[in-house]
Amino acid sequence: MENYTVITENDESEWDDQTGVLYHFPNKYLNHLQPGTKVIYYKGKIKNVSYRNKRLHDAPHYFGIGTVGRVYPDSASTKKDWFATIDSFVLFSTPVLAKRESGYIEEIPTNKEKNYWRDAVRPITSDIANSIVELTSLQEVPEADTNDAEQGLVSSYAEGAATKRYVTTYERNPELRRQAIAIHGTSCFGCGFSFEKHYGEHGKGYIHVHHTKPVAESGERTVDPVEEMIPLCANCHSMVHRYKNKTLTLDELRLLQAPPSETHSDCIFCRIPEGREIVAENYYAFAIRDAFPVSEGHTLIIPKRHIADYFDLTHSESIAINELLKECRDNILKSDKTITGFNVGVNAGSSAGQTIMHCHTHLIPRRYGDVKQPRGGVRGVIPEKQKY
Numbered sequence: 001m002e003n004y005t006v007i008t009e010n011d012e013s014e015w016d017d018q019t020g021v022l023y024h025f026p027n028k029y030l031n032h033l034q035p036g037t038k039v040i041y042y043k044g045k046i047k048n049v050s051y052r053n054k055r056l057h058d059a060p061h062y063f064g065i066g067t068v069g070r071v072y073p074d075s076a077s078t079k080k081d082w083f084a085t086i087d088s089f090v091l092f093s094t095p096v097l098a099k100r101e102s103g104y105i106e107e108i109p110t111n112k113e114k115n116y117w118r119d120a121v122r123p124i125t126s127d128i129a130n131s132i133v134e135l136t137s138l139q140e141v142p143e144a145d146t147n148d149a150e151q152g153l154v155s156s157y158a159e160g161a162a163t164k165r166y167v168t169t170y171e172r173n174p175e176l177r178r179q180a181i182a183i184h185g186t187s188c189f190g191c192g193f194s195f196e197k198h199y200g201e202h203g204k205g206y207i208h209v210h211h212t213k214p215v216a217e218s219g220e221r222t223v224d225p226v227e228e229m230i231p232l233c234a235n236c237h238s239m240v241h242r243y244k245n246k247t248l249t250l251d252e253l254r255l256l257q258a259p260p261s262e263t264h265s266d267c268i269f270c271r272i273p274e275g276r277e278i279v280a281e282n283y284y285a286f287a288i289r290d291a292f293p294v295s296e297g298h299t300l301i302i303p304k305r306h307i308a309d310y311f312d313l314t315h316s317e318s319i320a321i322n323e324l325l326k327e328c329r330d331n332i333l334k335s336d337k338t339i340t341g342f343n344v345g346v347n348a349g350s351s352a353g354q355t356i357m358h359c360h361t362h363l364i365p366r367r368y369g370d371v372k373q374p375r376g377g378v379r380g381v382i383p384e385k386q387k388y
Protein backbone atom coordinates (compact mmCIF):
# COMPACT_ATOMS: atom_id res chain seq x y z
CA MET A 1 0.00 0.00 0.00
CA GLU A 2 1.27 3.43 -0.85
CA ASN A 3 1.69 6.08 1.78
CA TYR A 4 0.50 9.61 1.16
CA THR A 5 1.54 12.76 2.99
CA VAL A 6 0.72 16.43 2.61
CA ILE A 7 3.79 18.67 2.85
CA THR A 8 3.56 22.41 3.41
CA GLU A 9 5.66 24.84 1.45
CA ASN A 10 5.73 28.19 3.21
CA ASP A 11 6.21 31.35 1.17
CA GLU A 12 8.86 32.40 3.67
CA SER A 13 10.95 29.52 4.95
CA GLU A 14 14.32 29.13 6.66
CA TRP A 15 15.20 26.54 3.99
CA ASP A 16 14.29 28.12 0.70
CA ASP A 17 13.79 24.73 -0.98
CA GLN A 18 13.20 24.53 -4.70
CA THR A 19 9.68 23.15 -5.23
CA GLY A 20 9.66 19.54 -6.35
CA VAL A 21 13.45 19.10 -5.96
CA LEU A 22 14.33 19.11 -2.24
CA TYR A 23 12.24 19.31 0.93
CA HIS A 24 13.74 20.06 4.37
CA PHE A 25 11.83 19.08 7.48
CA PRO A 26 12.22 18.67 11.27
CA ASN A 27 12.98 15.31 12.84
CA LYS A 28 9.42 14.83 14.14
CA TYR A 29 8.13 14.28 10.58
CA LEU A 30 10.68 11.64 9.62
CA ASN A 31 8.19 8.76 9.92
CA HIS A 32 5.84 10.41 7.47
CA LEU A 33 8.46 11.08 4.80
CA GLN A 34 10.10 7.75 4.13
CA PRO A 35 11.42 6.96 0.62
CA GLY A 36 8.56 6.09 -1.73
CA THR A 37 5.97 8.21 0.10
CA LYS A 38 3.74 10.18 -2.28
CA VAL A 39 3.71 13.81 -1.28
CA ILE A 40 1.11 16.44 -2.11
CA TYR A 41 2.38 20.01 -1.86
CA TYR A 42 0.27 22.45 0.14
CA LYS A 43 0.42 26.19 0.77
CA GLY A 44 -1.35 27.90 3.66
CA LYS A 45 -3.19 31.20 3.47
CA ILE A 46 -1.13 34.03 1.99
CA LYS A 47 0.49 36.24 4.64
CA ASN A 48 2.61 38.56 2.54
CA VAL A 49 1.02 39.70 -0.72
CA SER A 50 4.41 40.17 -2.37
CA TYR A 51 4.40 36.36 -2.87
CA ARG A 52 1.13 36.48 -4.82
CA ASN A 53 2.67 35.89 -8.26
CA LYS A 54 4.57 32.84 -6.99
CA ARG A 55 1.40 31.07 -5.87
CA LEU A 56 -1.59 29.62 -7.64
CA HIS A 57 -4.07 31.06 -5.12
CA ASP A 58 -4.25 33.27 -2.00
CA ALA A 59 -6.30 30.74 -0.02
CA PRO A 60 -4.89 27.47 1.37
CA HIS A 61 -4.49 25.05 -1.53
CA TYR A 62 -2.71 21.99 -2.94
CA PHE A 63 -0.61 22.54 -6.01
CA GLY A 64 1.54 19.54 -6.95
CA ILE A 65 2.46 15.92 -6.37
CA GLY A 66 5.73 13.97 -6.22
CA THR A 67 7.45 11.07 -4.51
CA VAL A 68 10.08 11.06 -1.76
CA GLY A 69 13.32 9.76 -3.29
CA ARG A 70 16.03 9.61 -0.66
CA VAL A 71 16.16 11.10 2.82
CA TYR A 72 19.34 12.59 4.33
CA PRO A 73 20.29 14.16 7.64
CA ASP A 74 20.83 17.88 7.07
CA SER A 75 24.49 18.36 7.96
CA ALA A 76 24.02 22.14 8.06
CA SER A 77 21.43 21.83 10.81
CA THR A 78 22.03 21.80 14.57
CA LYS A 79 18.44 20.68 15.25
CA LYS A 80 18.53 17.19 13.72
CA ASP A 81 16.65 18.32 10.62
CA TRP A 82 16.43 16.19 7.48
CA PHE A 83 15.92 16.73 3.80
CA ALA A 84 14.35 14.59 1.11
CA THR A 85 14.87 14.55 -2.63
CA ILE A 86 11.57 14.72 -4.49
CA ASP A 87 11.19 12.54 -7.60
CA SER A 88 8.68 12.78 -10.46
CA PHE A 89 7.24 16.09 -9.34
CA VAL A 90 4.32 17.44 -11.37
CA LEU A 91 2.50 20.72 -10.83
CA PHE A 92 -1.28 20.84 -10.80
CA SER A 93 -2.76 22.78 -13.72
CA THR A 94 -5.16 24.47 -11.29
CA PRO A 95 -4.96 24.89 -7.50
CA VAL A 96 -7.11 22.61 -5.36
CA LEU A 97 -8.55 24.66 -2.50
CA ALA A 98 -8.20 22.97 0.87
CA LYS A 99 -11.68 24.09 1.88
CA ARG A 100 -14.61 23.18 -0.40
CA GLU A 101 -18.25 24.09 -0.02
CA SER A 102 -18.73 20.74 1.67
CA GLY A 103 -15.87 21.40 4.11
CA TYR A 104 -12.18 20.51 4.22
CA ILE A 105 -10.88 17.78 1.95
CA GLU A 106 -8.51 16.54 4.64
CA GLU A 107 -10.19 14.68 7.46
CA ILE A 108 -9.49 16.43 10.74
CA PRO A 109 -9.50 14.09 13.73
CA THR A 110 -11.78 15.37 16.50
CA ASN A 111 -8.91 15.47 18.99
CA LYS A 112 -6.94 17.74 16.63
CA GLU A 113 -9.63 20.25 15.68
CA LYS A 114 -7.74 23.19 17.20
CA ASN A 115 -4.23 22.53 16.02
CA TYR A 116 -4.54 20.26 12.99
CA TRP A 117 -3.18 22.79 10.48
CA ARG A 118 -0.16 23.59 12.61
CA ASP A 119 1.55 20.44 11.37
CA ALA A 120 3.40 21.19 8.15
CA VAL A 121 3.58 17.49 7.31
CA ARG A 122 0.33 15.51 7.54
CA PRO A 123 -0.19 11.87 6.56
CA ILE A 124 -3.44 11.35 4.61
CA THR A 125 -5.28 8.33 3.26
CA SER A 126 -5.03 7.30 -0.37
CA ASP A 127 -8.74 8.16 -0.75
CA ILE A 128 -8.12 11.76 0.29
CA ALA A 129 -5.04 11.96 -1.91
CA ASN A 130 -7.09 10.71 -4.86
CA SER A 131 -9.88 13.16 -4.25
CA ILE A 132 -7.34 16.03 -4.27
CA VAL A 133 -5.78 14.88 -7.53
CA GLU A 134 -9.21 14.28 -9.12
CA LEU A 135 -10.07 17.96 -8.64
CA THR A 136 -7.33 19.08 -11.00
CA SER A 137 -5.18 17.77 -13.81
CA LEU A 138 -1.45 17.37 -13.95
CA GLN A 139 0.43 20.01 -15.88
CA GLU A 140 2.50 18.93 -18.79
CA VAL A 141 6.13 19.42 -17.92
CA PRO A 142 7.36 22.29 -20.09
CA GLU A 143 10.39 21.61 -22.23
CA ALA A 144 13.51 23.25 -20.84
CA ASP A 145 14.85 26.20 -22.83
CA THR A 146 18.49 25.23 -22.19
CA ASN A 147 20.56 22.28 -23.34
CA ASP A 148 21.80 21.66 -19.81
CA ALA A 149 20.46 18.11 -19.63
CA GLU A 150 22.39 17.23 -22.79
CA GLN A 151 25.73 18.15 -21.31
CA GLY A 152 28.18 15.42 -20.54
CA LEU A 153 27.53 13.68 -23.82
CA VAL A 154 30.76 14.46 -25.62
CA SER A 155 31.55 12.08 -28.44
CA SER A 156 35.22 11.68 -27.51
CA TYR A 157 34.33 9.97 -24.27
CA ALA A 158 30.99 8.51 -25.25
CA GLU A 159 32.71 5.65 -27.03
CA GLY A 160 32.25 2.08 -25.92
CA ALA A 161 28.83 0.76 -25.03
CA ALA A 162 29.23 1.00 -21.26
CA THR A 163 30.45 4.57 -21.22
CA LYS A 164 27.83 5.69 -23.64
CA ARG A 165 25.00 4.18 -21.67
CA TYR A 166 26.45 5.50 -18.48
CA VAL A 167 26.63 9.05 -19.69
CA THR A 168 23.22 8.86 -21.30
CA THR A 169 21.38 7.22 -18.46
CA TYR A 170 22.83 8.97 -15.48
CA GLU A 171 24.44 12.22 -16.34
CA ARG A 172 21.60 13.30 -18.61
CA ASN A 173 18.90 12.49 -16.10
CA PRO A 174 17.48 15.99 -15.53
CA GLU A 175 15.82 15.07 -12.25
CA LEU A 176 19.00 13.71 -10.63
CA ARG A 177 20.82 16.70 -12.03
CA ARG A 178 18.44 19.17 -10.41
CA GLN A 179 18.66 17.34 -7.09
CA ALA A 180 22.47 17.21 -7.17
CA ILE A 181 22.70 20.92 -7.97
CA ALA A 182 20.21 21.81 -5.23
CA ILE A 183 22.40 19.85 -2.80
CA HIS A 184 25.92 20.72 -3.99
CA GLY A 185 25.57 24.06 -5.76
CA THR A 186 27.00 24.98 -9.16
CA SER A 187 30.73 25.47 -8.46
CA CYS A 188 33.13 22.82 -9.76
CA PHE A 189 34.28 20.32 -7.10
CA GLY A 190 37.54 19.91 -8.97
CA CYS A 191 38.72 23.49 -9.37
CA GLY A 192 36.08 25.79 -7.89
CA PHE A 193 35.16 27.26 -11.27
CA SER A 194 31.77 28.95 -11.40
CA PHE A 195 30.15 29.57 -14.78
CA GLU A 196 28.10 32.37 -13.27
CA LYS A 197 31.16 34.15 -11.87
CA HIS A 198 32.92 33.79 -15.20
CA TYR A 199 30.11 34.43 -17.68
CA GLY A 200 27.57 36.35 -15.58
CA GLU A 201 23.85 35.80 -16.11
CA HIS A 202 24.41 33.69 -19.24
CA GLY A 203 26.34 31.09 -17.24
CA LYS A 204 24.07 31.11 -14.18
CA GLY A 205 23.01 27.60 -13.13
CA TYR A 206 25.25 25.86 -15.68
CA ILE A 207 27.48 23.02 -14.53
CA HIS A 208 28.14 19.43 -15.55
CA VAL A 209 27.09 16.79 -13.08
CA HIS A 210 29.37 13.77 -13.01
CA HIS A 211 28.26 10.36 -11.80
CA THR A 212 31.06 8.78 -9.77
CA LYS A 213 29.95 5.12 -9.83
CA PRO A 214 30.32 2.97 -12.94
CA VAL A 215 27.05 1.78 -14.45
CA ALA A 216 27.61 -1.90 -13.72
CA GLU A 217 27.65 -1.24 -9.99
CA SER A 218 24.35 0.55 -9.66
CA GLY A 219 20.91 0.66 -11.17
CA GLU A 220 19.22 3.95 -11.88
CA ARG A 221 16.86 3.88 -8.92
CA THR A 222 19.68 3.57 -6.43
CA VAL A 223 21.69 6.61 -7.51
CA ASP A 224 22.53 8.74 -4.49
CA PRO A 225 22.73 12.40 -5.56
CA VAL A 226 24.69 13.37 -2.43
CA GLU A 227 27.49 10.82 -2.74
CA GLU A 228 27.45 9.89 -6.42
CA MET A 229 26.55 13.03 -8.35
CA ILE A 230 29.14 15.80 -8.19
CA PRO A 231 29.28 19.14 -10.00
CA LEU A 232 32.27 19.52 -12.33
CA CYS A 233 33.10 22.25 -14.83
CA ALA A 234 33.34 21.21 -18.48
CA ASN A 235 37.14 21.13 -18.35
CA CYS A 236 37.45 19.01 -15.21
CA HIS A 237 34.69 16.73 -16.51
CA SER A 238 36.55 16.15 -19.77
CA MET A 239 39.74 15.32 -17.91
CA VAL A 240 37.93 12.84 -15.67
CA HIS A 241 36.67 10.97 -18.76
CA ARG A 242 39.71 11.51 -20.99
CA TYR A 243 40.84 7.87 -21.07
CA LYS A 244 38.34 5.13 -21.87
CA ASN A 245 39.75 2.58 -19.47
CA LYS A 246 40.39 4.99 -16.58
CA THR A 247 37.83 7.38 -15.16
CA LEU A 248 39.51 9.61 -12.58
CA THR A 249 38.23 9.90 -9.04
CA LEU A 250 37.76 13.35 -7.55
CA ASP A 251 40.92 12.91 -5.47
CA GLU A 252 42.91 11.90 -8.54
CA LEU A 253 41.61 14.93 -10.41
CA ARG A 254 42.59 17.24 -7.56
CA LEU A 255 46.06 15.74 -7.34
CA LEU A 256 46.64 16.72 -10.97
CA GLN A 257 45.90 20.31 -10.04
CA ALA A 258 48.01 20.47 -6.89
CA PRO A 259 50.74 17.89 -6.15
CA PRO A 260 50.54 15.93 -2.89
CA SER A 261 51.48 18.15 0.01
CA GLU A 262 53.90 17.47 2.78
CA THR A 263 53.08 19.04 6.10
CA HIS A 264 56.05 20.72 7.76
CA SER A 265 55.70 20.39 11.49
CA ASP A 266 57.74 23.53 12.12
CA CYS A 267 55.69 25.67 9.72
CA ILE A 268 53.01 27.84 11.36
CA PHE A 269 50.93 27.89 8.17
CA CYS A 270 50.96 24.10 7.84
CA ARG A 271 49.66 23.77 11.38
CA ILE A 272 47.29 26.56 12.25
CA PRO A 273 47.06 26.68 16.05
CA GLU A 274 43.73 25.54 17.46
CA GLY A 275 41.31 28.34 18.14
CA ARG A 276 42.76 30.46 15.37
CA GLU A 277 39.76 31.27 13.22
CA ILE A 278 39.75 30.36 9.55
CA VAL A 279 37.70 33.19 8.05
CA ALA A 280 37.31 31.69 4.55
CA GLU A 281 38.28 28.47 2.85
CA ASN A 282 38.08 26.55 -0.40
CA TYR A 283 39.69 23.33 -1.59
CA TYR A 284 43.20 24.68 -2.19
CA ALA A 285 43.50 27.66 0.17
CA PHE A 286 42.27 29.25 3.36
CA ALA A 287 42.33 32.68 5.01
CA ILE A 288 43.17 33.88 8.53
CA ARG A 289 43.68 37.30 10.09
CA ASP A 290 47.31 38.39 10.42
CA ALA A 291 48.60 37.97 13.99
CA PHE A 292 50.42 41.31 13.75
CA PRO A 293 48.04 43.33 11.58
CA VAL A 294 49.37 46.32 9.64
CA SER A 295 45.80 47.65 9.78
CA GLU A 296 42.56 46.38 11.26
CA GLY A 297 41.24 43.52 9.11
CA HIS A 298 44.68 42.58 7.69
CA THR A 299 44.13 39.07 6.27
CA LEU A 300 46.42 36.35 4.90
CA ILE A 301 45.39 34.01 2.08
CA ILE A 302 47.41 30.80 2.32
CA PRO A 303 47.63 27.75 0.03
CA LYS A 304 46.99 24.48 1.87
CA ARG A 305 50.04 22.93 0.27
CA HIS A 306 53.38 23.84 1.83
CA ILE A 307 55.05 25.80 -0.91
CA ALA A 308 57.45 28.68 -0.31
CA ASP A 309 57.39 30.60 -3.54
CA TYR A 310 54.31 32.37 -4.92
CA PHE A 311 55.54 31.56 -8.42
CA ASP A 312 55.44 27.82 -7.73
CA LEU A 313 51.68 27.84 -7.14
CA THR A 314 49.72 25.76 -9.63
CA HIS A 315 47.09 27.45 -11.77
CA SER A 316 44.29 26.00 -9.64
CA GLU A 317 45.92 27.26 -6.46
CA SER A 318 46.32 30.75 -7.93
CA ILE A 319 42.65 30.81 -8.88
CA ALA A 320 41.64 29.53 -5.46
CA ILE A 321 43.71 32.21 -3.73
CA ASN A 322 42.25 34.91 -5.94
CA GLU A 323 38.73 33.71 -5.18
CA LEU A 324 39.43 33.96 -1.44
CA LEU A 325 40.98 37.41 -1.84
CA LYS A 326 37.73 38.64 -3.34
CA GLU A 327 35.55 36.81 -0.83
CA CYS A 328 37.51 38.22 2.12
CA ARG A 329 37.55 41.70 0.63
CA ASP A 330 33.76 41.60 0.22
CA ASN A 331 33.24 40.38 3.78
CA ILE A 332 35.62 42.92 5.28
CA LEU A 333 33.94 45.76 3.37
CA LYS A 334 30.52 44.64 4.56
CA SER A 335 31.52 44.63 8.21
CA ASP A 336 33.66 47.79 8.24
CA LYS A 337 32.39 50.93 6.52
CA THR A 338 35.55 52.92 7.33
CA ILE A 339 37.59 51.03 4.71
CA THR A 340 38.23 53.00 1.54
CA GLY A 341 40.94 50.94 -0.20
CA PHE A 342 43.14 47.83 -0.10
CA ASN A 343 46.71 46.80 -0.73
CA VAL A 344 47.31 43.28 -2.01
CA GLY A 345 50.85 42.01 -1.71
CA VAL A 346 53.15 39.01 -1.75
CA ASN A 347 56.71 38.80 -0.48
CA ALA A 348 58.51 36.22 -2.64
CA GLY A 349 61.98 35.44 -1.29
CA SER A 350 63.79 36.68 1.80
CA SER A 351 65.34 39.62 -0.02
CA ALA A 352 61.78 40.74 -0.73
CA GLY A 353 60.97 40.49 2.95
CA GLN A 354 59.48 36.98 3.18
CA THR A 355 60.01 35.54 6.67
CA ILE A 356 57.56 32.60 6.73
CA MET A 357 58.58 30.24 3.96
CA HIS A 358 55.02 29.10 3.24
CA CYS A 359 53.53 31.30 0.53
CA HIS A 360 50.88 33.79 1.65
CA THR A 361 49.13 36.78 0.12
CA HIS A 362 48.43 39.85 2.25
CA LEU A 363 45.11 41.65 2.01
CA ILE A 364 45.53 44.95 3.82
CA PRO A 365 42.51 47.23 4.30
CA ARG A 366 43.24 50.94 4.00
CA ARG A 367 41.33 53.91 5.36
CA TYR A 368 41.29 57.46 4.17
CA GLY A 369 44.00 59.37 6.00
CA ASP A 370 45.66 56.32 7.63
CA VAL A 371 49.01 57.65 6.40
CA LYS A 372 49.73 61.23 5.43
CA GLN A 373 50.72 60.53 1.84
CA PRO A 374 49.46 57.17 0.52
CA ARG A 375 50.65 57.92 -3.01
CA GLY A 376 52.73 55.07 -4.46
CA GLY A 377 51.23 52.35 -2.19
CA VAL A 378 53.17 49.10 -2.58
CA ARG A 379 56.05 51.05 -4.11
CA GLY A 380 56.78 51.77 -0.44
CA VAL A 381 58.57 48.41 -0.13
CA ILE A 382 61.57 50.55 -1.04
CA PRO A 383 60.61 53.59 1.03
CA GLU A 384 62.62 56.26 -0.80
CA LYS A 385 61.04 55.12 -4.09
CA GLN A 386 57.43 55.20 -2.90
CA LYS A 387 56.82 58.78 -3.95
CA TYR A 388 57.49 59.51 -7.57
Ligand SMILES: [Zn+2]
Nearest residue numbers: 188191233236
Ligand atom coordinates in the same frame (compact mmCIF):
# COMPACT_ATOMS: atom_id res chain seq x y z
ZN1 LIG B 1 36.71 22.40 -12.73
Ligand SMILES: [Zn+2]
Nearest residue numbers: 171209210211
Ligand atom coordinates in the same frame (compact mmCIF):
# COMPACT_ATOMS: atom_id res chain seq x y z
ZN1 LIG C 1 31.10 12.19 -15.94
Ligand SMILES: [Zn+2]
Nearest residue numbers: 267270306358
Ligand atom coordinates in the same frame (compact mmCIF):
# COMPACT_ATOMS: atom_id res chain seq x y z
ZN1 LIG D 1 53.88 25.20 5.51
